[in-house]
Amino acid sequence: MSRKVILTCALTGAGDTTGKSEHVPVTPEQIAADAIAAARAGASVVHVHVRDVATGQGSRDVELYREVVRLVGASDVDPVINLTAGMGGDLVIDPSDPTAQLPGTDLVSGLERLPHVEQLLPEICTIDCGSLNFGEGSQIYVSTPDMLREGAARIKELGVKPEMEIFDTGQLWFANVMVAEGLIAPPPLYQLCMGIPYGAPASPGLLNAMVHLLPEGAQWTSFAIGRDQLRWVAQSVLLGGHVRVGLEDNLYLRKGVKATNAQLVEEAGKIIDSLGDAVATPDEARDILQLDRKAGAA
Template identity: 80%
Template sequence: MNRKIILTCALTGAGDTTAKSEFVPVTPEEIAKDAIAAARAGASVVHIHVRDLQTKLSSRKVEYYREVVERVRASEVDPVINLTAGMGGDLVLDPQNPTAQLPGTDLVSGLERLPHVEQLLPEICTLDCGSLNFGDGSNLYVSTPDMLREGAARIQQLGVRPELEIFDTGNLWFANVMVQEGLIYPPPLYQLCMGVPYGAPVDPGLLHAMVNLLPKGAEFTSFAIGANQLPWVAQSVLAGGHARVGLEDNLYLSKGVKATNAQLTDRAVGIIESLGAEVATPDEAREILDLKVQIPAGA
């Protein structure tokens, strides 16, 4: 296998994981340091969420994103920056009165999920391509076709590459519709997310079925959560795709051994190289994905 693999490190995510590992970064400075360390370890792309400094839960504050991005851009490394645009889709319902929203709800329009993307112009931002029962209980992730079309059109106007987050086959179906409608410039970039309750289960057969549904010329990455993360690097590469690791999806390097983002990245580099492939440099990733670097005026 002689090809370049784009390796993404997803640094912190939105999950309530900070009490489970001291290595999960919280502050903008910590997230930026992890991004730089992951890039030094070989990550082509760094995927960035930010967290509230008091609660340590997910945040949509533009100033936090700005600090992370500016710190990474000012460093000696130059990874592709991928900002989440998925925050603002959480709806927690009272099961006895489903017209009532419970604490934890953070539901805004598709455009209201994009101000940090509009101001910072990352090379990539995510676009979650459907709604989902998000785990047990009454937590829904909401991303309707109308929201998605509106968001995709705005992202296209900005010249940012959307990473189409696919949590189940219906998400993939609608993402393909947006590609057909011209809302996604080629080459479309898909992220096939496996094992997130209750989306697509971790199953190599299902991965290959989803890959077979991708449009011609598409690029894809796939990841699996928890203990499946590192083995899934090989699964994704062998299926013809790229790879993702990081503390957003998995906290351990091996059983009982907590990981850092740099360690997970380094381990993934080894897996990719053991398959006879090479990890793409950030500039090679930019070429593969036809990214257009845009830096806001005054940045």
């Protein structure tokens, strides 16, 4: 029997990718246009970051989020909107003086990462479930247990579904603790993020082990970055999960060919179909995740 697979498109992210591909959207109009195109190509969910229009760098500006949500809402498509709430956790330290913060630091409390969620009430928002050495150098992503519990409680009050982003096995452990403590409304939604230095490697065996640590009744999705992105669609589907593609995580359709978000969605849809399953419509995704349709009505 065919299973419905939720297909998320992560549109732009916050990484330094705007100079690497002309297809990476920057302005609210470009991000919304990509969200609409991805939905028309079959995306069930669109995952939204916003960028400073002048610099192209990631932003926490509520008005930028508001404009993206408005434009998508005024279109002829109705994807589930998933707003990142991960911005505001970046700490860049001076290795010779770890008490000194260097340019690139954007570090605020857990609640200060949520104003756009509080005002716009998306159906889903992300919550990054732990701290991480983020690549080479001296950048750390900071998300402590106290921050996470406080943020999760507020997200639950708002009636928004948290997508718990898991970058390593210890983060999965703590996400399970939050579920056990009742901070996450059922069904819990996990995003298993693979291949980000230095988190969980993009190893099929590790993905399988992480899936076996999920609590009964959980919904989960997974992605891998770069060249592993499209092959990871199959990895996730074969283990019973949902999938994510998009320019946040990968810029190429194949070697030497730069992708658009809509093209990546189309390719993911073909893979899902070839495995005998079907991409969930936005409303089917809402049913699977038990989303509150009052969200997004702000």
